[in-house]
Amino acid sequence: MISLQWLDPKSSANFPDVETTLDEPQGLLAAGGDLSIERLTRAYKNGIFPWYSPGEPLLWWSPDPRFVLFPEEIKISRSLAKNVRNHKFEIRMDTEFEQVISLCGNQPRKDQPGTWITDEMRQAYIDMHHAGHAHCVECWSGDELVGGLYGIHTGQIFCGESMFSRESNASKIALVHLCQFLINNGFKLIDSQVYTEHLERLGAKMIARKEYIEILQQEHNIDMPDNWSDLFNNYMNSKY
Numbered sequence: 001m002i003s004l005q006w007l008d009p010k011s012s013a014n015f016p017d018v019e020t021t022l023d024e025p026q027g028l029l030a031a032g033g034d035l036s037i038e039r040l041t042r043a044y045k046n047g048i049f050p051w052y053s054p055g056e057p058l059l060w061w062s063p064d065p066r067f068v069l070f071p072e073e074i075k076i077s078r079s080l081a082k083n084v085r086n087h088k089f090e091i092r093m094d095t096e097f098e099q100v101i102s103l104c105g106n107q108p109r110k111d112q113p114g115t116w117i118t119d120e121m122r123q124a125y126i127d128m129h130h131a132g133h134a135h136c137v138e139c140w141s142g143d144e145l146v147g148g149l150y151g152i153h154t155g156q157i158f159c160g161e162s163m164f165s166r167e168s169n170a171s172k173i174a175l176v177h178l179c180q181f182l183i184n185n186g187f188k189l190i191d192s193q194v195y196t197e198h199l200e201r202l203g204a205k206m207i208a209r210k211e212y213i214e215i216l217q218q219e220h221n222i223d224m225p226d227n228w229s230d231l232f233n234n235y236m237n238s239k240y
Contacts, residue, residue: 007033007060015048018062018209027063027194034058035124037131044133044154047213049193054118064209067199069160069190071179075203083169084176089139089146091177093232097129100136100148104162117162125161128152132226137174137181139167147171149178153224155216156188175202181235186222188215 005016007030015030022028029048033039035058043049043060052059076084105117128134133154139147147170149163158178163171182190191212192204225231 004028005030007031009034012038015043015046015060018047018064018213021062021064027061028059029062030060031057033060035120037124037127037133040124040128040152041133041154044152044159045216047209047216049159050121051116051193052118053116061193062209063194065206066209066212067192067195067204068207068212069179069192069199069202069204071182071187071190073203073205074176074179075201076176080169080172080176084173089141089167089170089173091174091232091236092138092140092229093181094129094135094227094229096138096145097134097136097150098126099145100138100150100164101125101162103145103148103166104150104164106164125150125152135228137178137232139170139174141167148174151190153222155221156186156218157191157216158182158187158189159191159193172202177236180239181232184235185224185231186220188218 004022005020007013007015009032018029020029035050040050046062047066048060048062050058051061101117101122105122125134129136134150134152136150137148138145146167147163147165149160149171151158151160153159163174165171179190192199195206196204
């Protein structure tokens with residue numbers, strides 16, 4: 001029987017090999033540790049992410065298979081394409097990260113009674129944003145932030161963490177623009193981590209963890225600025 005490894009928050013020791021994840025619950029790799037920038041960066045570089053609920057210990061996961069979206073394979077319905085063409089919302093990037101993650105935390109997933117974005121998790125990703133590792137896409141209606149998403153950049157992958165909508169199609173429109181932006185900048189895929197019916201309808205699919213790790217660890221690393229706002233504005237200006 002494989003026992004779960006506990007990480008010492010005072011130690012910077014490496015994570016266990018992802019091949020040692022548990023079968024039940026599937027993909028659980030380790031527990032404990034902390035949410036420091038150093039540990040989170042190392043986790044994502046090795047195909048590992050934190051996911052836990054309030055009252056639980058800090059849990060680390062690396063599921064097999066992995067649920068991903070190849071940006072060029074996103075499925076855009078006619079109504080969604082029309083909303084994108086008609087500029088239903090103003091799209092920005094990296095201007096209000098803290099507000100985006102807070103609104104994501106206020107909108108729990110359909111299959112969960114609460115949010116997994118604890119106060120500790122929220123602050124950790126804000127720190128990652130300030131360090132240039134975490135980024136967001138925002139949909140604005142006038143002065144109101146009505147939709148968006150955020151995630152982590154590692155290698156040639158954007159690890160999508162969460163999204164929210166306060167108006168119809170807002171998060172989908174954010175995702176459409178993110179996909180095109182990532183394609184333009186040489187990214188290979190968006191990591192959606194675990195299955196959701198919503199993202200499956202948009203083209204996400206399962207791939208073997210081995211395939212995911214191979215893409216993640218390709219030597220070419222995309223050189224991006226710490227803040228993607230200006231780069232995204234250039235993309236929008238060239239597109240419209």
